[in-house]
Amino acid sequence: MDDVSFDVHDGQIKAVIGPNGAGKSTLFNVMTAFDRPDAGSVLFDGDEVTGKRPHLIVRSGIARTFQNTQLFEDMTARENVMAGAHAVTKAGFFASALRLPWTVQEERDVAEEAARLLRLVGLGEWTNTPAADMPHGLRRLLEIARALAARPRVLLLDEPAAGLNMAETVALAEALYRIRDEGTTIVVVEHDMGLVMEVSDEIVVLDRGRKIAEGPPRLIQKDPVVIAAYLGEEEADEL
Amino acid sequence: MVKRPDIRLIAIVAIALVAVFALPMLTSERYLLRVFTFVGVNVIIITGMALLFGYAGQVSLGHAAFYGIGAYASAFAVLTLGWPWVAGVALALVLTAVGGLLLALPSLRLKGHYLAMATLGFGEIMKVVFVEARPVTGGPDGLSGIPYPTLGPLEFDTAGTAYWLVWGVAAVALLLAYNVVRSRAGRAMRALHGSELGATACGIDITGVKVRVFVISAALAGLAGALYAHVVGFVSPSTFSLHVSVLLVAMAVLGGTGSLAGPVIATVILTLIPYSDAVIPGLSRTALETIQEWQEDIYGLTIIAVMLFVPGGIGSLIRRIFPERGDAG
Numbered sequence: 001m002d003d004v005s006f007d008v009h010d011g012q013i014k015a016v017i018g019p020n021g022a023g024k025s026t027l028f029n030v031m032t033a034f035d036r037p038d039a040g041s042v043l044f045d046g047d048e049v050t051g052k053r054p055h056l057i058v059r060s061g062i063a064r065t066f067q068n069t070q071l072f073e074d075m076t077a078r079e080n081v082m083a084g085a086h087a088v089t090k091a092g093f094f095a096s097a098l099r100l101p102w103t104v105q106e107e108r109d110v111a112e113e114a115a116r117l118l119r120l121v122g123l124g125e126w127t128n129t130p131a132a133d134m135p136h137g138l139r140r141l142l143e144i145a146r147a148l149a150a151r152p153r154v155l156l157l158d159e160p161a162a163g164l165n166m167a168e169t170v171a172l173a174e175a176l177y178r179i180r181d182e183g184t185t186i187v188v189v190e191h192d193m194g195l196v197m198e199v200s201d202e203i204v205v206l207d208r209g210r211k212i213a214e215g216p217p218r219l220i221q222k223d224p225v226v227i228a229a230y231l232g233e234e235e236a237d238e239l
Numbered sequence: 240m241v242k243r244p245d246i247r248l249i250a251i252v253a254i255a256l257v258a259v260f261a262l263p264m265l266t267s268e269r270y271l272l273r274v275f276t277f278v279g280v281n282v283i284i285i286t287g288m289a290l291l292f293g294y295a296g297q298v299s300l301g302h303a304a305f306y307g308i309g310a311y312a313s314a315f316a317v318l319t320l321g322w323p324w325v326a327g328v329a330l331a332l333v334l335t336a337v338g339g340l341l342l343a344l345p346s347l348r349l350k351g352h353y354l355a356m357a358t359l360g361f362g363e364i365m366k367v368v369f370v371e372a373r374p375v376t377g378g379p380d381g382l383s384g385i386p387y388p389t390l391g392p393l394e395f396d397t398a399g400t401a402y403w404l405v406w407g408v409a410a411v412a413l414l415l416a417y418n419v420v421r422s423r424a425g426r427a428m429r430a431l432h433g434s435e436l437g438a439t440a441c442g443i444d445i446t447g448v449k450v451r452v453f454v455i456s457a458a459l460a461g462l463a464g465a466l467y468a469h470v471v472g473f474v475s476p477s478t479f480s481l482h483v484s485v486l487l488v489a490m491a492v493l494g495g496t497g498s499l500a501g502p503v504i505a506t507v508i509l510t511l512i513p514y515s516d517a518v519i520p521g522l523s524r525t526a527l528e529t530i531q532e533w534q535e536d537i538y539g540l541t542i543i544a545v546m547l548f549v550p551g552g553i554g555s556l557i558r559r560i561f562p563e564r565g566d567a568g
Contacts, residue, residue, distance in 0.1 A: 054439050054440075055438075055441075055442050055445070058440065059442055063440070064440050066437070066440070070434040070436045070440065071437060072429060072430045072433030072437060072438075073433055073434075074429065074432075075426070075429055075430070079429075082423075082426055083426040083427065083429075086426070086430075086442045090423075091422055092451075093424045093452075093455065096418055096421075096422030096424045096425070097415040098415070098418070103423075107422065143437075
């Protein structure tokens with residue numbers, strides 16, 4: 001990565017695109033402190049993200065999904081989403097062991113919220129299914145629901161459409177609209193140009209670790225620099 | 240989880256509880272009660288191992304050392320310092336919890352199997368300490384004449400009352416563990432076992448959770464030791480050897496992951512193997528000796544067989560009977 005900077009506005013869906021190796025996933029990993037930048041910093045809401053321990057990032061309002069889904073396979077869809085609420089709940093070992101009344105209430109609230117989020121992404125029917133038994137496309141939606149359980153202000157999605165068929169991609173796009181309409185800002189790294197052009201309000205184009213363009217989908221589609229960067233890449237036909 | 244209680248589950252737990260606590264009234268045979276008291280002591284240790292291995296996915300090869308620290312600490316406090324038994328238990332809990340913390344902090348920060356190696360080394364070191372620290376541990380001969388557990392005016396000086404005390408503690412430990420595994424803390428353990436990246440993204444401090452579980456499991460082993468020493472009245476280094484640590488791992492593996500009931504059942508089975516004559520009337524002396532001779536091979540084969548044929552252990556068999564109820568106590 002080399003000197004990439006862009007702003008994300010509240011309530012937007014912002015896409016980050018670029019040819020393979022452009023540094024999209026690295027960007028996400030740096031933004032969520034899973035990787036450390038060699039230089040520079042990530043600011044969120046004026047706060048420094050760089051150098052924080054990664055499990056603390058979600059507490060500052062940034063939740064993420066992974067290119068290779070990182071679900072808890074033995075846990076049901078509901079339990080996965082409830083685990084996602086870890087950062088916004090408090091019951092520790094001691095309080096839970098004693099079943100203090102407030103932990104029982106917290107547990108009830110988290111279960112209700114999990115049910116709501118599963119419905120929001122369209123997984124209401126899968127509540128009690130272990131993640132391992134869910135079809136690929138739905139697993140990505142489950143990971144999104146889990147990320148939402150942390151009540152993030154910004155949701156980072158790392159290639160959510162990878163490996164999805166047409167119908168699943170449509171379901172994903174619908175879920176993204178519903179999430180945005182609830183006021184959550186979404187930043188999505190994606191290869192699927194159809195999805196990107198359709199859902200995003202703004203697009204950032206990366207190439208070899210640098211930002212080469214930024215703007216609304218219509219302008220990006222016509223940008224000669226972007227087209228040049230994609231020449232020889234399979235996405236060229238899709239643009 | 241917010242779920243309606245399962246009637247079948249409640250019935251089974253109730254029957255098990257009644258059966259466990261009624262045993263001293265049904266039999267007055269001291270040997271049988273002694274053997275089942277050992278089972279209860281092991282159930283207390285395995286409750287911690289089930290959390291550590293079965294839920295958080297961490298392997299410890301040194302829990303016999305914490306068991307031993309608890310036993311010697313409490314025995315020394317009561318025998319030599321003249322403390323009441325409860326204070327001995329408190330000392331056992333504090334020492335094992337602090338010991339667990341000091342061992343877990345450096346080894347759990349690193350990725351990989353450092354905890355297994357660190358605990359293995361710790362177990363071997365403590366074995367030497369138990370033998371060499373004669374003023375405290377009595378050396379290779381151990382400590383004998385350890386008084387029965389007392390709680391104020393209550394004295395647990397018969398096989399039956401000692402049995403009740405041990406199983407009472409075991410039941411409370413299991414209940415608390417059951418509450419934990421159904422809670423946010425329980426999900427955090429299962430989550431980091433499932434995917435450390437995913438757990439981190441959820442805001443789970445994976446090192447912090449692992450260290451906590453390890454400390455809890457160490458303290459439970461210490462508590463079991465403090466009960467064992469006073470119920471048996473005698474402790475020696477061989478009771479807390481590597482072989483016991485391996486037996487505990489065998490119980491946890493056979494019991495299966497994500498379950499408390501599985502490891503408890505596994506503990507009952509594996510603890511009874513060398514005492515088969517207590518539960519099988521008329522078992523010949525030669526048969527018993529053969530079983531005892533092959534005991535360790537049976538444990539080893541059990542681990543291999545479970546890994547090959549039932550990777551989920553007894554816990555996964557229970558889950559087939561009670562879908563979505565695998566975390567049952």
